[in-house]
Structure formats: C-alpha cells, structure tokens
Amino acid sequence: MSLTRRKFLSWLGAATVSTTLGQAAQAASNKHFSGYPQSHGVLFDNTRCIGCRKCEEGCNQVNELPGPDRPFNDLAVLDKPRRTTAKAYTVVNRYENDGMLQGPVFRKIQCNHCLEPACASACFVRAFTKTATGAVIYDPSVCVGCRYCMIACPFEIPAYEYDQALVPRIMKCTLCYPRIVKGLLPGCVEACPTEALTFGRRRDLLRTARERISQFPERYIDHIYGENEMGGTSWLYLSGVPYREVGMREDLGITPAPQLTAGALSAVPMVVGLWPVLLTGVYAITQRKEKIVKAEQEQAVAAAREQARAEAQAQLAQALAKAAQEKEAAIAREVKKALEEAAKVPTEQAAAAPPADTAQTPTEEES
Amino acid sequence: MADETAAASKAYLTPFNMVAGIIVLLGVIITVLRFTGGLAAVTNLSDYNPWGIWIGFDLLVGVALAAGGYVTSAAVYLFGMKKYHSAVRPAVLTGFLGYALVVLALHYDVGRPWRLPYPFIVQQGSTSLLFEVAACVALYLTVLFLEFSPAALEWLGLKRARRLAVRLTMALTIFGVILSTLHQSSLGALFLIAPSKLHPLWYSSYLPIYFFITSIIAGLSMVIFESTLSHHYFAAKMDANHLREKDGIALGFGKAASFILAGYFAIKVIGLAADDNWHWLGTGYGFWYLVELVGFVLLPCFAYAVGVRDKNLKLIKWSAVWTVLGVALNRLNVSLVAFNWHLPSGERYFPHWMEIGISLFIVTIGVLAYKFIVTRMPILYEHPDFQGEH
Ligand code: SF4
Ligand code: SF4
Ligand code: SF4
Numbered sequence: 001m002s003l004t005r006r007k008f009l010s011w012l013g014a015a016t017v018s019t020t021l022g023q024a025a026q027a028a029s030n031k032h033f034s035g036y037p038q039s040h041g042v043l044f045d046n047t048r049c050i051g052c053r054k055c056e057e058g059c060n061q062v063n064e065l066p067g068p069d070r071p072f073n074d075l076a077v078l079d080k081p082r083r084t085t086a087k088a089y090t091v092v093n094r095y096e097n098d099g100m101l102q103g104p105v106f107r108k109i110q111c112n113h114c115l116e117p118a119c120a121s122a123c124f125v126r127a128f129t130k131t132a133t134g135a136v137i138y139d140p141s142v143c144v145g146c147r148y149c150m151i152a153c154p155f156e157i158p159a160y161e162y163d164q165a166l167v168p169r170i171m172k173c174t175l176c177y178p179r180i181v182k183g184l185l186p187g188c189v190e191a192c193p194t195e196a197l198t199f200g201r202r203r204d205l206l207r208t209a210r211e212r213i214s215q216f217p218e219r220y221i222d223h224i225y226g227e228n229e230m231g232g233t234s235w236l237y238l239s240g241v242p243y244r245e246v247g248m249r250e251d252l253g254i255t256p257a258p259q260l261t262a263g264a265l266s267a268v269p270m271v272v273g274l275w276p277v278l279l280t281g282v283y284a285i286t287q288r289k290e291k292i293v294k295a296e297q298e299q300a301v302a303a304a305r306e307q308a309r310a311e312a313q314a315q316l317a318q319a320l321a322k323a324a325q326e327k328e329a330a331i332a333r334e335v336k337k338a339l340e341e342a343a344k345v346p347t348e349q350a351a352a353a354p355p356a357d358t359a360q361t362p363t364e365e366e367s
Numbered sequence: 368m369a370d371e372t373a374a375a376s377k378a379y380l381t382p383f384n385m386v387a388g389i390i391v392l393l394g395v396i397i398t399v400l401r402f403t404g405g406l407a408a409v410t411n412l413s414d415y416n417p418w419g420i421w422i423g424f425d426l427l428v429g430v431a432l433a434a435g436g437y438v439t440s441a442a443v444y445l446f447g448m449k450k451y452h453s454a455v456r457p458a459v460l461t462g463f464l465g466y467a468l469v470v471l472a473l474h475y476d477v478g479r480p481w482r483l484p485y486p487f488i489v490q491q492g493s494t495s496l497l498f499e500v501a502a503c504v505a506l507y508l509t510v511l512f513l514e515f516s517p518a519a520l521e522w523l524g525l526k527r528a529r530r531l532a533v534r535l536t537m538a539l540t541i542f543g544v545i546l547s548t549l550h551q552s553s554l555g556a557l558f559l560i561a562p563s564k565l566h567p568l569w570y571s572s573y574l575p576i577y578f579f580i581t582s583i584i585a586g587l588s589m590v591i592f593e594s595t596l597s598h599h600y601f602a603a604k605m606d607a608n609h610l611r612e613k614d615g616i617a618l619g620f621g622k623a624a625s626f627i628l629a630g631y632f633a634i635k636v637i638g639l640a641a642d643d644n645w646h647w648l649g650t651g652y653g654f655w656y657l658v659e660l661v662g663f664v665l666l667p668c669f670a671y672a673v674g675v676r677d678k679n680l681k682l683i684k685w686s687a688v689w690t691v692l693g694v695a696l697n698r699l700n701v702s703l704v705a706f707n708w709h710l711p712s713g714e715r716y717f718p719h720w721m722e723i724g725i726s727l728f729i730v731t732i733g734v735l736a737y738k739f740i741v742t743r744m745p746i747l748y749e750h751p752d753f754q755g756e757h
Contacts (some may be wrong), residue, residue, distance in 0.1 A: 085414055122560055124486040124498035142489055145478015148418035152560045159414040160478075162407035252563050261496055264556035264575050268499060268549060275545045279445055283537065286447030346717045353371035 002057060034305060035115040039134030040180060041202040041234035044108050046197035046246065047219055049364050051094055051106040057112075058191025059090045062176060081247065084109055086159040090188055095246045105239070106248040107249040108197070110188070111136060111157045111173035111227060113234035118257030127170070133158035134234040135175035143170060154230050154252050175234065178215055212238060231256025287336055369704045387731050394728025397721045401475055410723040415707060416716035418476075422700035424726055426552055428467055428550035428695045430504070431578075433485055434586030436462020437540075437547040453609040454616045456518055457561055457597060458590050460737065468733050470508060475725055496556045500741045503550035529753070551582035557699060566705035568647050568656045571638045574701075580631045581607040585694040587624040589636040591617050591687035594620070601741050606748030618675055621683040624690060625671035632664050652708065659700060663693025716727045 051263035057067070057072035066087050078094040085091075090110035095107050113136045119272050120128035120136060127143045130136050145168050150158045161168040178201075184190075189197040198205060206227060213220045225237035229252050237248070244250050401409045412419050439458035442448045474480040487505070492498045513535060520529035555578030562570050571577065594613055598605065605613075639645065647653045667689040674682035703716060741747055 083414060092703035118560055121494045122497065124492035124495040124501055125482075126490045126492040142481045142482070142485055142578050143478070144485055146476075146497065147478075148495065150414065151557075151564075153562045154561070156415060160412075160417060161405075161413060162410075163405045164478070165401075165403050165405040165408075166479065168405060209687065222391055246592050249563060257560055258494060261494075261556060261559050263572065264496060264553065264559055265494070265499070267552075267575070272545060279441075279531060279541045279544055283541070284444065287422070290447060 003309070004050060009156050025347055033120070033201060035232060037203070039132060039202050039234060039238055040175070040188065040200065041113065041177075041205050043198040043200070043205040043236045043238065045196050045198075045212070045238040046105055046107060047240040048194045049092070049106040049108065050194055051104065052090055052193065052198075053077075054086065054109060054190035054193055055197065056090055057185040058133065059173070060088070062179065062187030063089060065089070069269050073116050078106075084111075084157055084172065086161045086169075086171040089171065095241075097241050097245060105241050105246055107248065108188070109155075109157075110235070111175070112155050113175050114175075114230055114257070115232040115234065116230075116258050117254035118150035118152040118154055118230070119158060121258040121261065122148045124148065131177065133175070133177065133180055135177040135180065136234075137174055138170055138172065138280070140169040145170075152250070152257065155255065164172065202234055202236070209236060228254040231259075236272045250308060255326045259287065285362050373572045378746070387735060390724075390727050390731045393724050394731070397728070398475070400721070401725070406476075406478075409719060409725070411716060411719040411722070413714070413716070415710055418702060418706075419716055419721050420703070420718045420726055421472055421476040423699050425476075425697075427702055428620045429469040429472070430551065430554060431463025431582050431585045432580040432589050432608075432613070432691065433469070434547065435589040436465075436514070436586070436701055437543045438583055438586030439590055440514065440540045443491070444536060445544070448619070451616050451619060453612045453747075454590055454594065454620075456515075457593060457741070458586075459511060459514045460518070460740060460746055461507075461589065461593055462732050463515045464736050466504065466508045466511055469728050470614055471503065471732075472726070472729050482693050490539070496553050497708060500550050500557065500600070503546045507543060509545040510539050510546065510690065514539050514543065518740075518744045518746055521750040523687070526752075541708065547582070548579060552576065552579040552658045554578050555701070559682060561706075564707055564709065565701065566647075566652050566708040567642065568639075568652055569701050569705040571642060572667060573634065573638045573641075576634065577631070577638070577697075580623050580627060580634070581697060584627050584631060584690060586622055587620045587685040588690040588692050588694075588696035591620050591624075591684060592691055595684045595687070597741065597747060601747055604741055604747045608749060609747050614680055616714050617680055617683050617687075618678065621671045621686065624687070625668050625675060626666035628664055628671065628690065632660070632668060635660055637663070652705065655700070655704070659696055663696055665680045667693060 053072045053075065056068070060072070061069060068088070077093065081093045082088075082091045090108060092106050092108050094104045094106055110306045113134055115130070115134045117128060117130055120126070120130055123143075124146065125142045125144055127139050128149065129139070145160075147160055147170075149159060149170060150156075158170045158172045160170055175187075177185070179186060185199050188199075193259075198208065200208070206224065209224045213222055213224075215343055219240055222241060223237050223239075223243070225239065225243050225248060226233040226235055231254060237243070238245060239248075242250075397409055408411055410421075417454055422449035435458040439451065439454050441450050443455050465554070475482065477483065483501075486492060486498055486501055507657065513532060516532045517529050520526075520532060555574035555576075558565050558570065558574055559572065594616060598613060602610075667686050670682060670686040670689065674686055707715060743752075
C-alpha cells in the first residue's frame with residue numbers, strides 16, 4: 001500500500017508543480033500567459049469572405065481527409081448551419097443579415113488554437129500540446145477516447161470518430177502544423193481566393209486587424225474576436241456585423257479555461273494534507289472516549305465485584321457465627337443433660353431401679 | 368432422474384431469473400455491436416454531445432450511489448458509532464460492486480478501453496480534473512476490495528490472511544475517506560471547465576462541494592434503501608445482531624440525512640444568491656431547477672425529519688428512495704439536461720435504447736453479483752468463527 005500511496009502523492013506533487021511551472025501552464029497560476037511571442041495565427045476577415053468553400057476543399061486535400069458528402073462547389077450546403085466533424089476540420093456557414101451590409105455574411109469555423117487551450121488542460125493523458133508555433137496539436141497514440149476535451153472546448157471544435165470500433169481518434173484542425181514547420185501556408189489560407197484569410201505572427205495580425213478597423217471604421221465592428229476571448233486565441237476575427245449574428249458567442253469571457261478549474265485542483269493537496277490529520281484526530285477522540293467509557297465500566301465492575309466479595313464474606317462470617325452459636329448451644333445442652341443425669345443417679349440408686357434404663361437414655365438422646 | 372433435472376430447471380426459471388437472463392442476453396448482443404460497430408452503432412452520441420447516459424448515469428449516478436461504503440465505515444470506525452456496525456459490510460460490498468461496475472461501464476464508453484491505465488503509466492495529465500477522478504477511483508476500488516476482503520477470506524476459511532486484512536481497517540477507512548472526498552467532489556468539478564455549456568442555475572463554482580455533500584446524502588440513503596431490500600429478500604441470511612440493529616440504523620442514518628439535506632438546501636440557496644441567479648427561476652429551466660431543489664431536496668428533508676420524529680420506519684424508507692432519486696436527478700441534470708442547454712433542440716441528446724440496454728445490463732450484473740455474494744459470504748451475519756472480532 002505504501003507504494004501506491006507514494007505514487008499517489010507524487011501525482012499530487014506533479015499536479016502542484018505543473019500548476020506553477022511550465023507551459024502546460026495551466027492551473028492555479030496568477031500569471032497571465034499571453035502566448036509564445038513568435039507564435040503564428042490566422043486572421044479571418046468576414047467582410048472579404050464570399051462563401052466559396054475553397055478553404056474547405058484545401059483543408060480536405062492537405063489533410064487527406066475522406067471525400068465530402070456533397071462536392072465542395074455545391075453551395076447549397078450553406079443553407080443549413082454546420083459544425084466541424086471528424087471528416088471536416090473546417091466549415092463555412094452563411095448568415096443572412098438585415099443590417100447595413102448587403103447580402104449574407106460568412107463565417108469560417110475551425111479550431112481557434114487557444115493560447116491556453118481548454119482541451120489541453122482537460123485531457124488526462126496530455127494528448128494535446130500548445131506548440132511554440134501557435135498550433136495546438138493532438139497525439140492519437142496516447143488518446144484514451146474519453147471525449148472530455150470535447151466537453152471542455154468552449155468553441156465546440158473537437159470531433160470524434162464515432163464509427164471507429166477500436167481506434168477512434170479526436171479530429172480537429174492542426175493549424176497545418178506539419179506544413180507551417182516547413183514554412184508552407186496552411187491549406188485553407190493558400191486556397192482562399194479573396195485573402196479573407198491571412199497567416200502570420202499573431203502580434204502582426206493584431207496590428208493588421210487594428211489598422212483595418214481604424215482605416216475603415218464604418219466597415220468593421222470595433223472588436224477583434226480572439227484577442228482576449230477565453231484568454232486569447234491564435235485565430236483572430238474581424239467582422240462587419242456583431243459577432244453573435246454570425247453564431248459566435250460573445251459571452252465566453254476572457255478567463256482562460258485552465259483558471260476555471262484551478263481552485264478545485266488546488267484544493268487537492270489541502271484535502272490530502274488535512275484530512276488524514278483531522279480524521280486521525282477524530283479517531284483518537286473516539287478511541288479516548290471509548291477508553292474512558294471502558295475504564296469506567298471496569299471500575300464499576302471491579303466495585304461490584306468487591307461489594308459482592310464483601311457480602312459473601314459477611315455471609316460466611318454470619319454462617320460461621322451461627323454455626324458456632326449452635327455448637328455452643330449443643331454443648332450447653334449436653335452439659336445440662338449430663339448434670340441432670342448426674343442428679344438422677346442418686347435418686348435412682350435410692351429407688352434401686354434397674355441399671356438398664358440409664359444405659360438406654362443416652363442412646364435416645366444421641367438419635 | 369429426469370424429474371430431478373426438471374425440478375432443478377424449474378427452480379431456476381423464476382421470474383427474476385428470466386428477466387435477468389433476457390437483460391444479460393441483450394447486453395451481450397449490444398456489447399458485440401459496440402465493439403464491432405463503434406459508439407455510432409449503439410449510441411446517440413454526437414460531436415455536440417460527447418457524453419451520454421454511460422457517463423451521466425453509470426459514472427456520475429453510480430459513484431454517488433456507491434458512497435454508502437465510505438460514509439458507513441467512517442461513521443462506525445472513525446466516529447465510533449458501533450451500534451451501526453452491522454451496516455458496514457453490506458455497504459462496503461455495494462460500494463465495491465458499484466465502483467467495479469462504474470469501471471466496467473467506462474470500458475464501453477471510452478474509445479480505447481485498454482488504454483485506461485495510460486494516464487498513470489504513460490503521461491500524466493495532472494491539470495485535468497478527470498485525471499484526479501481516474502486516479503482516485505482506481506485507488507478507491509482497490510481500497511474497497513481490501514475492505515471487502517475479510518468477508519471473502521472468512522468464507523474461504525483463510526484465517527491468517529483475514530487477520531492481516533482486518534488489521535488494515537483503520538488505515539483503509541481513512542484512506543477511503545480521503546479518496547472519496549477527492550473524487551466525489553471532482554466529478555462535480557469536471558464541469559467547471561464548461562461554464563458556457565452548462566445552464567447557470569446548475570453551473571456554480573461550488574459544484575465540487577455540492578457533489579461531495581450530496582454523495583454523503585446518497586450514501587446514507589442508499590444504506591437505508593439497501594437494508595430494506597436485503598431484509599425483504601435475504602431476511603433468512605440475517606443474524607440476530609443485524610435484525611436488532613437494522614431499525615436503529617434507519618433512524619440514525621435518516622436523522623443524519625435530514626440534517627445534511629437541510630444544509631445542502633442552504634448552500635444551494637447561497638449559491639443562487641452568490642451568482643445572482645434569481646431571475647432564471649422564472650424560466651422553464653428555473654421551474655425544473657425548483658422541481659429538483661424543492662421536490663427532491665427540501666421535501667425529502669422534511670419527510671426524513673417527520674419519519675425520525677415519529678419513529679415511522681416506513682416513511683424513512685420511502686424518504687430514502689426519494690432522496691436517492693433526487694441525487695440521481697441532480698447528476699443527470701448537470702451532465703445531460705442542463706448541459707448544452709444553449710443548443711437548438713435538434714442538436715440535443717436523448718439516449719438510444721441500446722445505451723439504456725447497456726446501463727440496465729450493468730445494473731443487472733451488479734444485482735446478480737450482490738445476490739451471489741450475500742447468499743454465500745458472511746455479509747448480513749457474522750461468521751461464527753469470528754464473532755465480535757472486527
Ligand atoms: S478551440 Fe477548442 S480545440 Fe481548439 S485549442 Fe481551443 S479549446 Fe482546443
Ligand atoms: S478524448 Fe483523448 S484527447 Fe480528448 S481528453 Fe480524452 S484522452 Fe484526451
Ligand atoms: S489550418 Fe489547416 S487544418 Fe486548419 S482549417 Fe486550415 S487547412 Fe484545415
């Protein structure tokens with residue numbers, strides 16, 4: 001048991017250490033992690049997007065995903081809102097708008113590559129890594145398939161291969177990690193005909209976005225989505241209409257996901273440290289109480305026994321006394337009788353009675 | 368000879384055995400489908416709804432209802448309530464079976480069950496609440512196994528091993544309470560990471576505390592409930608001690624449950640106030656929340672209190688069932704009903720009948736195992752060779 005316990009404690013130790021150190025970064029630190037300085041990202045400007053689905057096609061090709069249910073040039077799929085799936089790392093949705101802009105607005109959805117990813121902090125085998133490039137990548141060789149990352153992701157991105165009986169994987173955009181480390185553009189960015197997508201360093205993208213807003217204030221909402229949402233994301237957005245009108249949640253707040261669980265995690269060492277002490281204390285009190293009760297009981301028993309003994313002794317003494325008394329009485333009686341006998345003898349002698357009678361009397365007395 | 372076999376097979380063809388047999392058969396078929404066709408073949412899970420009743424019911428409800436083990440052994444061994452001693456073994460047994468079945472259910476739900484040890488032996492995702500849950504459940508299952516082992520060893524007549532196991536009682540109880548505190552609360556904390564998906568009435572930074580407190584309530588109520596059932600079906604197996612203590616246990620545990628329910632109600636209201644969620648009460652979800660809070664917390668709390676005051680055992684037993692249902696409702700609300708409340712109804716989850724089939728299958732295995740064990744091992748009575756020794 002000591003081994004398991006030691007191992008257990010070392011895990012807890014690991015939990016505490018990784019909360020204060022390291023890029024896993026995540027829990028219980030009051031430092032704000034604002035991303036790797038040189039990390040990359042993509043800026044999506046929905047005022048430039050024409051909803052052609054070329055990015056979907058590009059993504060499908062570079063990632064060698066299975067063919068789409070409907071061909072990529074079939075724009076009728078835009079009639080219904082879609083989400084990322086195990087077969088599509090990115091999808092484009094169309095939103096009608098009745099505002100100042102003419103025509104529909106489009107939104108491209110894919111993993112936002114959060115600076116402090118909820119998926120990574122939720123995974124219990126660390127299958128996700130936020131790399132220095134900015135990409136959040138996934139390692140299927142350790143994934144257990146618990147799908148907690150899907151619960152955790154606030155943007156509802158990770159998808160799962162539900163039809164795989166034995167080797168299901170989590171599927172999501174990789175920011176084309178294998179391509180960007182080779183200096184290539186992400187597939188979707190390369191495929192985009194209108195430069196609605198811009199790849200670059202996140203810092204530069206933020207500057208570009210700000211410039212566009214200040215240059216065309218009437219064209220843009222004055223907010224860069226992803227700059228601070230959920231602690232900031234590598235994918236950034238500019239929009240001509242309020243974000244909620246294109247299905248983007250504005251109520252996510254700016255707290256990075258790992259901070260949401262930091263409190264609960266930091267309580268672990270407390271419980272492990274305090275409970276044994278408190279419980280052993282309670283146990284000791286209980287034991288002590290029981291001991292006192294037991295001692296009192298023993299005392300009572302001893303007292304009772306003592307009393308019983310005394311009583312028995314008294315009884316014995318009484319009995320002895322009585323016996324002695326009886327003996328005395330008997331002796332007295334004997335003496336009396338003997339005296340009477342003696343008194344009789346002269347009278348009998350005087351009456352000249354036969355001696356047989358005198359011999360008979362004591363025999364009767366004895367019986 | 369032929370008559371005898373006919374009689375024997377007739378003895379096995381009780382309605383209980385037939386229903387259990389059908390469920391097990393169905394379970395085996397669905398198991399084959401699950402491990403050949405994947406989750407898609409037998410569940411309604413989707414990318415929006417990655418967790419269904421195998422997590423919501425089998426894991427969350429299962430673990431809560433198996434809390435009787437740590438609650439009872441802590442009461443008896445740590446707090447010295449010796450008069451409840453005969454409740455320990457049945458509670459530890461149900462705890463052990465409960466956790467074993469939770470782990471079994473997880474083998475259906477996760478994608479690659481043989482990797483379940485990976486979080487411990489390959490890479491530790493220690494920033495994950497799920498890691499804490501997994502670690503504690505694995506360790507606690509071991510603890511429960513050891514706590515249960517004296518009964519099995521007495522049955523097998525292995526005196527030396529039994530004496531060794533009994534000597535560990537204290538340490539195991541303390542360790543069990545720590546582990547239970549951690550994972551019962553962590554199951555609630557699992558949802559802390561998703562404030563944008565769980566309805567504000569159920570989302571609270573107090574979730575871990577709520578889950579921990581309700582696990583105690585569930586544990587107490589389950590002990591009363593099980594003892595009622597056992598008395599009904601296995602009265603012949605109970606010894607005089609057990610029968611004598613039984614009513615005292617119902618009264619004592621009922622009283623404790625009533626108090627803790629009252630406390631739980633109070634902290635739920637405090638939570639409501641802290642997050643200023645009053646305005647949600649007027650909505651449909653608010654109504655459902657009140658059903659849970661008033662109908663399944665406050666009312667059973669009163670029912671218990673009245674039952675204890677009047678020494679009305681029947682009322683106490685019904686309150687126990689009511690409370691257990693309330694805790695189950697709470698777990699299902701957090702994990703399924705109020706989770707993903709923001710999605711359009713077309714994207715919401717409702718279990719596939721085969722998911723329900725597997726859950727039933729697993730519960731049935733539990734009942735069968737319980738039956739097998741209490742009719743053989745000294746659970747409801749003390750083994751004559753070891754009277755008053757533990
Ligand atoms: S968007 Fe979701 S999947 Fe992508 S990094 Fe963020 S949390 Fe992870
Ligand atoms: S499904 Fe895989 S990647 Fe996602 S949290 Fe579970 S183990 Fe990690
Ligand atoms: S970055 Fe790569 S993986 Fe991600 S959506 Fe674009 S093409 Fe697909």
